[in-house]
Amino acid sequence: MAKNNATAPDKILQMHNPAMAGPKVSKAQSTQRYLDIAEVRDGTIVLRDGGVRAILMVSSMNFALKSQEEQEAIVYGYQAFLNSIDFPVQIVIQSRILNIRPYLEMLEEREKTQLNELLRIQTQQYREYIQQLIDISNIMEKSFYVTIPFHPLESKEENFASRFTKIFSPTKVISTSRREFDERRRQLLERVERVVVGLNTLGLKSIVLNTSELIELVYTTYNPEITGQENLADIKDLAIDHGE
Secondary structure: OOOOOEEOHHHHHHHHOHHHOHHHHHHHHHHHOOOOEEEEEOOEEEEOOOOEEEEEEEOOOOHHHOOHHHHHHHHHHHHHHHHHOOOOOEEEEEEEEOOOHHHHHHHHHHHHHOOOHHHHHHHHHHHHHHHHHHHHOOOEEEEEEEEEEEOHHHOOOOOHHHHHHHHHOHHHHHHHOHHHHHHHHHHHHHHHHHHHHHHHHOOOOEEEOOHHHHHHHHHHHHOHHHOOOOOOOOOOOOOOOOOO
């Protein structure tokens, strides 16, 4: 029996902020009910209208450094990729303040354990320089995502009566029926595979975010002001290259 790895949006904030547990949960829930997300399960975002979403994290390339012939090949390849899919996709570029606190902590630890006095001083000066650089400017990092949708009304294996019923109770159906969810996820993954192949032909590597990575992405998206304060897992820790 498959494990149901589901996380409702009202649990997402509690997972990362224990202070919201207990009596204060009801206040958080009043905000969560306005979100389109019903739950996150099995590497898939389930929306309140019954639709499901998969998100790819995609590497980047420096287009400006390419030769004219390479740029033209990339543009034609991208055009061919768009013509090869018969469903919409959403390309999202997210900018975050670069969090290099772990890097500074690592430098400080090396400074303490450095036996060579000259190297210890150089490490200290370098750490202080990096700290000053961060204090006077906000260094941003960009992440690139592709959102791939699937809605039950698009299913080719359901009749009109079945689709009509799910319009009025989509969340209930997908939350209670594992078979229904698995079928929608299967058709969604077929689309994901087509997008991954298309991006690969452009020289872009991509990876599908799993459940925990989706939760972190949703959390940091809706809470940008505390992103740098929380000790969240780094979703950049993936087998993917950024830039060239």
